[in-house]
Amino acid sequence: MSANEQDLKEFICEIGRRLYDRQFAAANDGNITVRLNERELLCTPTMVSKGFMTPDDICKIDNQGVQIAGKRKRSSEVLLHLSVYSERPDINAVVHCHPPHATAFAVAHEPIPKCVLPEVEVFLGEVPIAVYETPGGQKFADTIRPYVKDCNTILLANHGTITFGPDLENAYFNTEIIDAYCRILILSRQLGRVNYFSDQQTKELLDLKKRLGYDDVRFHNSGAPMCGESSFDNEYSQFVPRPFAFRRENEPAGVGECQCKTSSQVSTCGGVTRVPQGVQQPRSEADFEKLVQTITNQVLGAMGG
Template sequence: MDKARPLIEAGRYIVNNHLAWGTSGNISIRLDTENMLITASGTFMGDLSPEDFVESNIHSAKYRGSKKPSKETPMHSEIYKRRSDIGAILHSSPFYTTLIACSKETILSNLFIETMYYLENMAYVDYFHPGTSELAEAVSKQSSKSNIVIMRNHGVTVFDDTLNDALMRLETVEMACRMIITAKSAGVEFNKIPNHVVSSFLEESRYKPRKTINYLD
């Protein structure tokens, strides 16, 4: 299954770079307006094969294959239904991001170039049990105004036009969280980038064209 190859490589990459561990994550890509390809339930992210993916209908939840799709399929489906521009979704529990998600800390976006761009639109949702309609609804609602959703006491879900862009968002939020926690433990005070400079950076495309959010009510 050639269409699974990028997901297999992404799974290996995020595990090797400590952005996920074991079976604590799921990945999907949009195939068309009706269908997505998503990791099967209980799959090990670092050693995926074509048989570890399930083609699932975004609207009906019907799927093909002998394996069941990830328990977070409802969350992926709701994001794809709400965001017509999204082509890939990653959900995982990287160490530092999850540590922040289990605390009252706020993730800063005005630290360096990549955080200004990739962390511009972030949102938080309270804890809901994995795979529930409540979690899917909460994350989907926030996806109308964000590209990263921190799930309290759980982890993070990121989404973007392409799988590579989604990976970059995931890496950036984990880097920012690692910096925040390291700085606090070392007593380092951040020199934050002023808001007007952040606005100039984003509006004048000094990194790459600003990501727009296209969503359906």
């Protein structure tokens, strides 16, 4: 075994620890692969917590997924990883796990909005959601194939994420970036609204991205929407999730401020329903106190009886 191979095994254990410590992979979840050469890959074992692996636990597989070395059984999800390597000679590492905030978007089938944060535009670009399939088999591995050439991060519907890169650290960083981004989106949505870049602001970021040497699906497809709708439409797959929580229909083009649709009682603003001040306060303090009093009375009544 080459020194390089031993170093890579140690680094896989280190990345496994980061996945576990950041709660991206509960219990024995998640798997990591690294390409050694055209025919061989290193792969994490099944039924072992990714937070507590030693270099001895790491398996070696061939480019068809057949195990060729290692005392433990290889991960059952390697076919998913092989879908990436077979389409992308520039990729040398793949990370699959279930980071909670990104997985929430995958469960909600909520498309990842673009044109919100500079780093996300530059390092991730657009992130598609692949259709759900029972994990483990070839059919599951094929769900990501339509997107692999045009991105480095994919959400797996009702399951988790897969991220990839030229080396293991960058493949893993994409997992950190997508989960941090989804967390920020959920938090800002709770504050009431999300503001988006204008087309001009996005164009400046994409120009910078090109200068830095990163690829983006929007560079190849002149018809792809810069902001708003996803570029991953039904030319990629029949499964095209539509925005719900992050709808942008009510916004004027290219401006972050939202325009509200107002009915007599409520206004809907970028997907957020607001009750105008003073019209109706369904949970006023008085209502709340009345509710507490009712429950207290019931409990005391039950105890007395």
